[in-house]
Each structure stands twice: as structure tokens, then as C-alpha cells.
Amino acid sequence: MTIILYILQNAYKSQRYQFKNDEEWHRELLASYSGKRLSEMIPENVDFRVVNASPEIGDSADSVFSPDKKHLKNMIKKHSPDIVCACGKIAQKGCYDLGIEFVPLPHPAWRQLSKDITNRIQENLSEMAGVL
Numbered sequence: 001m002t003i004i005l006y007i008l009q010n011a012y013k014s015q016r017y018q019f020k021n022d023e024e025w026h027r028e029l030l031a032s033y034s035g036k037r038l039s040e041m042i043p044e045n046v047d048f049r050v051v052n053a054s055p056e057i058g059d060s061a062d063s064v065f066s067p068d069k070k071h072l073k074n075m076i077k078k079h080s081p082d083i084v085c086a087c088g089k090i091a092q093k094g095c096y097d098l099g100i101e102f103v104p105l106p107h108p109a110w111r112q113l114s115k116d117i118t119n120r121i122q123e124n125l126s127e128m129a130g131v132l
Helices: 022-029 033-041 069-079 089-098 115-129
Strands: 003-008 047-052 083-087 103-105
Touching: 003 033, 003 069, 003 089, 022 033, 033 115, 047 069, 069 089, 083 089, 083 115, 103 115
Parallel strands: 003 047, 003 083, 083 103
Antiparallel strands: none
């Protein structure tokens, strides 16, 4: 089965989610706004993982951390993806800096991200993964 690794920016705490660690973030991700939008991009019949470009957890939505190259290398090695999707500029910069092949995607929290765009992304990734 094809494994797709989605790389986001970084986690942050909010009134609803008080992430203290990576495990808690993963558990709550798909219930969040970003997670729901990300779900629209994930093809059926693939295995997927979601990581952040930085392991840091911000105190608010304004918290932005530079991509952590060591962290990204470790995540790619750990998950051995067939396809790497970098969601947003920070994730894309991290992949570019590492010199790895990746699919650039908008971050799921992007306010202009429409259902049409997420559907096209899902279709394109399905084709890439050979699951059409």
C-alpha cells in the first residue's frame, strides 16, 4: 500500500486544544479545522502519516517555527513514504532545503482553500499513488 507523508507547519495550543506533546496532537488532529480540510486531500486506499516541519508546539496560532531539518529527516526515515506532500511554505522550505522530492500543497488552514481544490489534490494524489 502506498504511504503518503503530509508535512504541515507546526502545532500550536488553542482554547480547544492544549497540545502538550506530539502524541496528543496526532490524536486530535483530524478533529481540528486543518485536519478536516486535510482529510479532503487524502486519497482512499492509501496509508498516510502527518507530521510537522518542526517538533515545537506554539502557544498560539501566530507561533511559527523554522523547519527543523534534523526532525524532517528523522520523520522521513521513520515513515519511509512513497510520496511526500509539503503543505504550506514552511513545510515546502524544509523539503527544499533537504533536497528531497515533494508535492507542494497549500496548507489545509489556508482560508481560500476550496472543496474544488481539495478534490483536485485528492484526484492527483490518487493518480500518483496508482489507486484510481
